[in-house]
Amino acid sequence: MLCLTTRLPTLCKPMQRSEVVTFFVKALAVYVIWYFLYDLWILPDGRVDLWLSEHIVALGGTMLTAMGFEVFAEGRLIGLAGSNMLEIIDGCNGIEVIGLFVGFVVAYPGRNLNRVLFVPIGIFVLYLTNIIRILVLAITQVHAPGIFDITHDYSTTAIFYLVVFGMWVVWVNYGERRFFGGPDDASNGGTLAGGPDDAGADADGTIPGNAGEPALS
Numbered sequence: 001m002l003c004l005t006t007r008l009p010t011l012c013k014p015m016q017r018s019e020v021v022t023f024f025v026k027a028l029a030v031y032v033i034w035y036f037l038y039d040l041w042i043l044p045d046g047r048v049d050l051w052l053s054e055h056i057v058a059l060g061g062t063m064l065t066a067m068g069f070e071v072f073a074e075g076r077l078i079g080l081a082g083s084n085m086l087e088i089i090d091g092c093n094g095i096e097v098i099g100l101f102v103g104f105v106v107a108y109p110g111r112n113l114n115r116v117l118f119v120p121i122g123i124f125v126l127y128l129t130n131i132i133r134i135l136v137l138a139i140t141q142v143h144a145p146g147i148f149d150i151t152h153d154y155s156t157t158a159i160f161y162l163v164v165f166g167m168w169v170v171w172v173n174y175g176e177r178r179f180f181g182g183p184d185d186a187s188n189g190g191t192l193a194g195g196p197d198d199a200g201a202d203a204d205g206t207i208p209g210n211a212g213e214p215a216l217s
Contacts, residue, residue, distance in 0.1 A: 023107055030103035038099060043090060050076075052095055053088040056127075060134050069139075078134065083142045086134065094130040094160070098123055101164055108168075110175025118175070122167045129163045 042048050053076045061073025070081035079085040101122055105115055133156040140151045 019109060023109070026107035027103065030107050034099045034103055038096065042095075046090075049090040049093060049095060053090070053093045056088055056093060056131055056134060060131050060138070063131070064135060064138065071138075079138055080142045083138075086138055086141070088134065092130075092134075094126055097160070097164060098126050101126060101167065104168055105171050105175070108171060108175060110171060111178065114175055114177070114179065118171060125163065125167065126160075129160055133157075133160055 057073050057076060057078045060078050061071045064071040064073075064078075064080070072079055072081060072085065076088045077085040078088065102119055105119055105122065110118075136156055137148070137152055140148050144151075
């Protein structure tokens with residue numbers, strides 16, 4: 001009788017020394033590439049940051065309006081009517097954190113198909129998380145101004161990075177699973193216990209055949 005045992009997700013999984021070295025080399029390479037790409041081109045150019053900030057404001061304004069608030073949302077500015085506006089500057093639109101998230105997924109071992117699917121999903125989750133963060137700040141500024149600074153500097157920022165960390169954990173545990181094209185490998189999914197790996201084995205672990213005869217190779 002075969003029993004299927006499953007493994008619960010862990011924060012990290014054992015890696016061989018060569019895998020650790022490869023991970024750090026790839027992570028360093030991705031960091032250097034992202035530094036030159038963002039700090040020396042995207043940030044000075046400004047168009048990508050402006051586009052992302054304006055879309056955050058537009059969607060955030062729509063969501064606040066749907067919640068029944070009177071909202072001002074234009075360009076990089078968003079806020080409830082009658083209050084000071086929040087400006088979504090380059091450091092607040094989440095693009096740097098998105099770059100770090102993508103870099104980790106690219107550097108850490110995993111199936112390429114999973115990576116191609118997981119990166120856009122992760123970017124979308126971070127995008128929505130940052131919008132929710134902006135909404136909380138806009139509401140806090142009017143209804144609880146005394147805790148606005150704490151909310152801006154610590155609470156919402158911590159939640160934002162907690163989401164990033166959670167997606168890293170998901171990738172560490174599921175990045176190498178085969179979701180398409182076949183069952184999981186034993187190292188990635190369940191393992192069989194209570195009997196040998198050979199599907200033709202009897203319940204007592206013996207291979208069908210004449211007793212005492214050696215197996216032919």
